[in-house]
Amino acid sequence: MENGTLLAVEDLHTWFEVRKWGFVHVGYVRAVDGVTFSLDQGEAVTVVGESGCGKSTLARTILGLYPPTKGEVRFLGKPIKAWGRRYHSMLGYVQQDPYGALPPFMNLRRILLEPMVINRIGTKREREERIRQVLEEVKLTPVEDFLGKFPHMLSGGQQQRAVIARSMVLNPKMIVADEPVSMLDASVRVEILQLLQGIQQAHNLGVIYITHDLSTVRYFSERIFVMYAAKIVEKAPVKELLGNPLHPYTKALLAAIPDPDPENAKVFKEVPPGEPPSLLRPPTGCRFHPRCPHKIEGLCDREVPPEFEPVPGHFVSCWLYR
Amino acid sequence: MRTATETLLKVEDLKLYFRTTKGVVQAVDGVSFEVGKARSVVVVGESGCGKSSLAKAILRLLPRNVHTYSGHIYMDGVDLMSLSDEEFRRNVRWVKISYVAQGAMNSLNPVIKVGEQVAEALLIHTDGVTRREALERVQEVFRFVGVPLDFIDRYAFELSGGMRQRVVIAMALITHPPLIILDEPTSALDVLTQANIMNSLKRIKKEMKVAYFLITHDIATSSELAEDAIVMYAGQIVEMGEAGHFYLTPKHPYSEMLMASVPTLREDKELRFIPGQPPSLINPPTGCRFAPRCPKRFSMCDSEPPMVELADGRKVKCHLYG
Numbered sequence: 001m002e003n004g005t006l007l008a009v010e011d012l013h014t015w016f017e018v019r020k021w022g023f024v025h026v027g028y029v030r031a032v033d034g035v036t037f038s039l040d041q042g043e044a045v046t047v048v049g050e051s052g053c054g055k056s057t058l059a060r061t062i063l064g065l066y067p068p069t070k071g072e073v074r075f076l077g078k079p080i081k082a083w084g085r086r087y088h089s090m091l092g093y094v095q096q097d098p099y100g101a102l103p104p105f106m107n108l109r110r111i112l113l114e115p116m117v118i119n120r121i122g123t124k125r126e127r128e129e130r131i132r133q134v135l136e137e138v139k140l141t142p143v144e145d146f147l148g149k150f151p152h153m154l155s156g157g158q159q160q161r162a163v164i165a166r167s168m169v170l171n172p173k174m175i176v177a178d179e180p181v182s183m184l185d186a187s188v189r190v191e192i193l194q195l196l197q198g199i200q201q202a203h204n205l206g207v208i209y210i211t212h213d214l215s216t217v218r219y220f221s222e223r224i225f226v227m228y229a230a231k232i233v234e235k236a237p238v239k240e241l242l243g244n245p246l247h248p249y250t251k252a253l254l255a256a257i258p259d260p261d262p263e264n265a266k267v268f269k270e271v272p273p274g275e276p277p278s279l280l281r282p283p284t285g286c287r288f289h290p291r292c293p294h295k296i297e298g299l300c301d302r303e304v305p306p307e308f309e310p311v312p313g314h315f316v317s318c319w320l321y322r
Numbered sequence: 323m324r325t326a327t328e329t330l331l332k333v334e335d336l337k338l339y340f341r342t343t344k345g346v347v348q349a350v351d352g353v354s355f356e357v358g359k360a361r362s363v364v365v366v367g368e369s370g371c372g373k374s375s376l377a378k379a380i381l382r383l384l385p386r387n388v389h390t391y392s393g394h395i396y397m398d399g400v401d402l403m404s405l406s407d408e409e410f411r412r413n414v415r416w417v418k419i420s421y422v423a424q425g426a427m428n429s430l431n432p433v434i435k436v437g438e439q440v441a442e443a444l445l446i447h448t449d450g451v452t453r454r455e456a457l458e459r460v461q462e463v464f465r466f467v468g469v470p471l472d473f474i475d476r477y478a479f480e481l482s483g484g485m486r487q488r489v490v491i492a493m494a495l496i497t498h499p500p501l502i503i504l505d506e507p508t509s510a511l512d513v514l515t516q517a518n519i520m521n522s523l524k525r526i527k528k529e530m531k532v533a534y535f536l537i538t539h540d541i542a543t544s545s546e547l548a549e550d551a552i553v554m555y556a557g558q559i560v561e562m563g564e565a566g567h568f569y570l571t572p573k574h575p576y577s578e579m580l581m582a583s584v585p586t587l588r589e590d591k592e593l594r595f596i597p598g599q600p601p602s603l604i605n606p607p608t609g610c611r612f613a614p615r616c617p618k619r620f621s622m623c624d625s626e627p628p629m630v631e632l633a634d635g636r637k638v639k640c641h642l643y644g
Contacts, residue, residue: 050512191595256517
C-alpha cells in the first residue's frame with residue numbers, strides 16, 4: 001500500500017437479502033456489486049448515479065454502517081474492522097436531509113458536544129473552544145447567536161452548515177457527503193459546496209461526494225466515478241469525463257442534463273428508453289445493454305465488460321473500448 | 323411578456339395571505355400576469371417565495387387559515403373570483419385548468435388501479451360520460467404521455483416514479499383543459515427520467531395546444547419548457563418577460579444573481595451565491611423586498627419599486643430601471 005492512499009475499496013459487494021413472509025429466501029438485492037477504487041489523502045471524488053444505483057449503499061458501507069457481503073474497505077492500510085470504534089471518529093458524514101440528521105430536541109451546542117462526549121475527547125473548556133472553532137469554520141457566526149438554537153430555528157442552508165460542523169468536530173480525515181445539497185435551493189447550493197471545498201482544502205481531507213447532479217461536480221472534485229446498477233462504469237478526472245465521456249450511459253446522462261438555455265424548449269432530447277434494471281435480478285453481461293444504443297449482440301448481453309483504459313487515467317467498463 | 327398570441331388567463335393584483343400564530347403571512351402579494359393561449363410560462367424562485375401558493379390561489383385550493391384572498395383572475399372573459407365555490411369546482415377546475423400538484427405522484431390512491439383513478443377525473447368533471455368511454459379515453463391519454471397500456475390495471479406501487487408522474491400528468495390531460503398548472507413536476511425524478519418527461523410535455527403541448535404554467539426552483543430544467551418566464555421573490559413578481567431574455571440577460575438584480583448561482587455543465591463559469599436569506603413574509607421589508615440582499619441598492623430602494631416595462635417588452639420591478 002502506497003503512502004498517500006487514504007481509502008482503498010477492493011471488490012466491494014453489499015447485498016441485502018430479500019425474504020418472503022419473513023423467512024423464505026427470495027434473493028439478494030445487489031446494491032453494491034463489485035466496486036473497486038482508491039482515494040488519496042486530500043483528494044475529493046464524486047460518485048454520480050441515479051437513484052437506486054447503489055451510491056448511498058456504497059457510502060454507508062464505506063462508513064461502516066453496513067457490513068460488506070464480499071470484498072474489503074481499507075482505511076490507511078488497515079481493514080475497517082481492525083480500527084474498531086476509532087474508525088467512526090476519523091470519518092465525517094454529511095447526510096442528504098439536514099433536518100432529519102439533526103436531533104430536534106438538542107440545541108446546536110449539545111449537537112456539537114455530543115461527538116466529543118461519546119468519544120471522551122477534551123476537557124470542558126477544550127470542548128467549548130472546539131465548538132466555537134467549527135461554528136466559525138462553517139460560518140455560523142456570530143457563534144453566540146447560534147449556540148442556543150434548535151434545528152427548526154435554522155434555515156435549510158444553516159442546518160446543512162450545522163451538519164457539516166458536526167462532521168468536523170472530531171477533526172476527521174475523510175468526509176462522506178451523501179447528496180449534501182440536493183434538498184437545498186439553487187442559490188444556497190453553491191454556498192454549501194464552496195464551504196465544503198474550502199474545508200476540504202484547508203484540512204487536506206479526503207472527500208467522497210455522492211450526487212445525482214452532474215452539473216455541480218465541476219465545482220467540487222478532481223475525479224468522477226459514474227455508477228450504474230450497482231457497478232462503477234466509468235472513472236475519470238472531471239474535465240476529461242465532462243469533455244470526453246466514453247460509456248454510453250455517461251453520454252446519455254450528460255446529454256440529459258439541461259443548461260439554462262432558452263433553446264432547450266425548441267428541441268427534443270435523445271434519451272435511452274426504459275429504466276434502470278432491478279438489482280434483484282440484474283441483466284446478464286453489461287447491465288446497461290438493454291438500454292444501450294451501441295450494444296454488440298452476443299457480447300454485451302453475455303459477458304460482463306472488464307475495465308478498459310482507452311485514455312490514460314480514464315477507465316471505462318464497456319466492450320466498445322476493447 | 324405578451325406576444326401576438328391571445329390571452330388565456332389574466333391575473334390582476336392577486337393576493338393570498340395566511341393567518342398564523344406569528345402573524346399574517348403574505349404568501350402572494352399583489353401578483354399580476356397573463357398567460358397566452360398554448361404558451362408555456364415558467365415561474366421560478368427560491369423555496370418559500372410563494373410559487374406554490376400562487377398556483378393554489380389560481381385554483382382556489384385554499385387552506386382554512388386564509389386571511390386575505392383578493393384580486394381578479396380572468397379566463398374567457400369571466401372573473402373566476404366572482405364564481406361561487408360550487409361553480410368554480412364545476413366549471414373551472416379540471417375543465418379549464420387542471421393541476422399536477424407537487425409530489426402528486428406520491429398521492430395516488432394505493433388501492434385503486436391507476437387507470438380507474440385517471441378515468442375518475444373525467445367522470446367527475448364531464449357530464450354524460452360512461453365508464454367505458456372514460457376508460458377508452460384513459461388509453462388515449464396513456465398513449466400520449468407514454469405509459470404502456472397494460473399499466474391501466476396496475477396499482478400505483480407497481481409503477482416507478484417516472485411512470486407514476488406520467489399517470490398524474492395523464493390525469494391532468496384527460497379533460498383536455500386549455501391550461502395545466504404543473505408544480506415541480508420533475509424535481510423528485512432522475513435526470514434521464516426527467517428528460518423523458520420533459521420530452522413528453524413538449525410533445526403534448528405541440529399536439530394538444532395546451533398552455534403550461536410550470537412552477538419550479540430548478541432553473542436549468544425550466545428552460546426545457548419555457549416560452550415566458552416569471553421570477554418571484556418574497557411573494558411578488560420581480561421580473562417577467564420572454565424566456566429568452568430571462569435566461570440570457572436577466573435584468574432584475576435578483577434574477578441576475580439567481581442565474582449566476584445555477585451550475586452549468588458545459589460552460590466553466592464561476593458560481594456566485596446570493597448572500598443572506600429571503601425575508602420573512604410575515605413582516606416583509608418595506609420598499610423593495612430584495613434590497614437587504616441587493617448589491618446594487620441605493621437610496622430609492624426604501625420605497626416600493628414600480629413594475630417598469632422595458633423596451634423589449636419585459637417587466638422589471640426595480641428602481642434601477644425607473
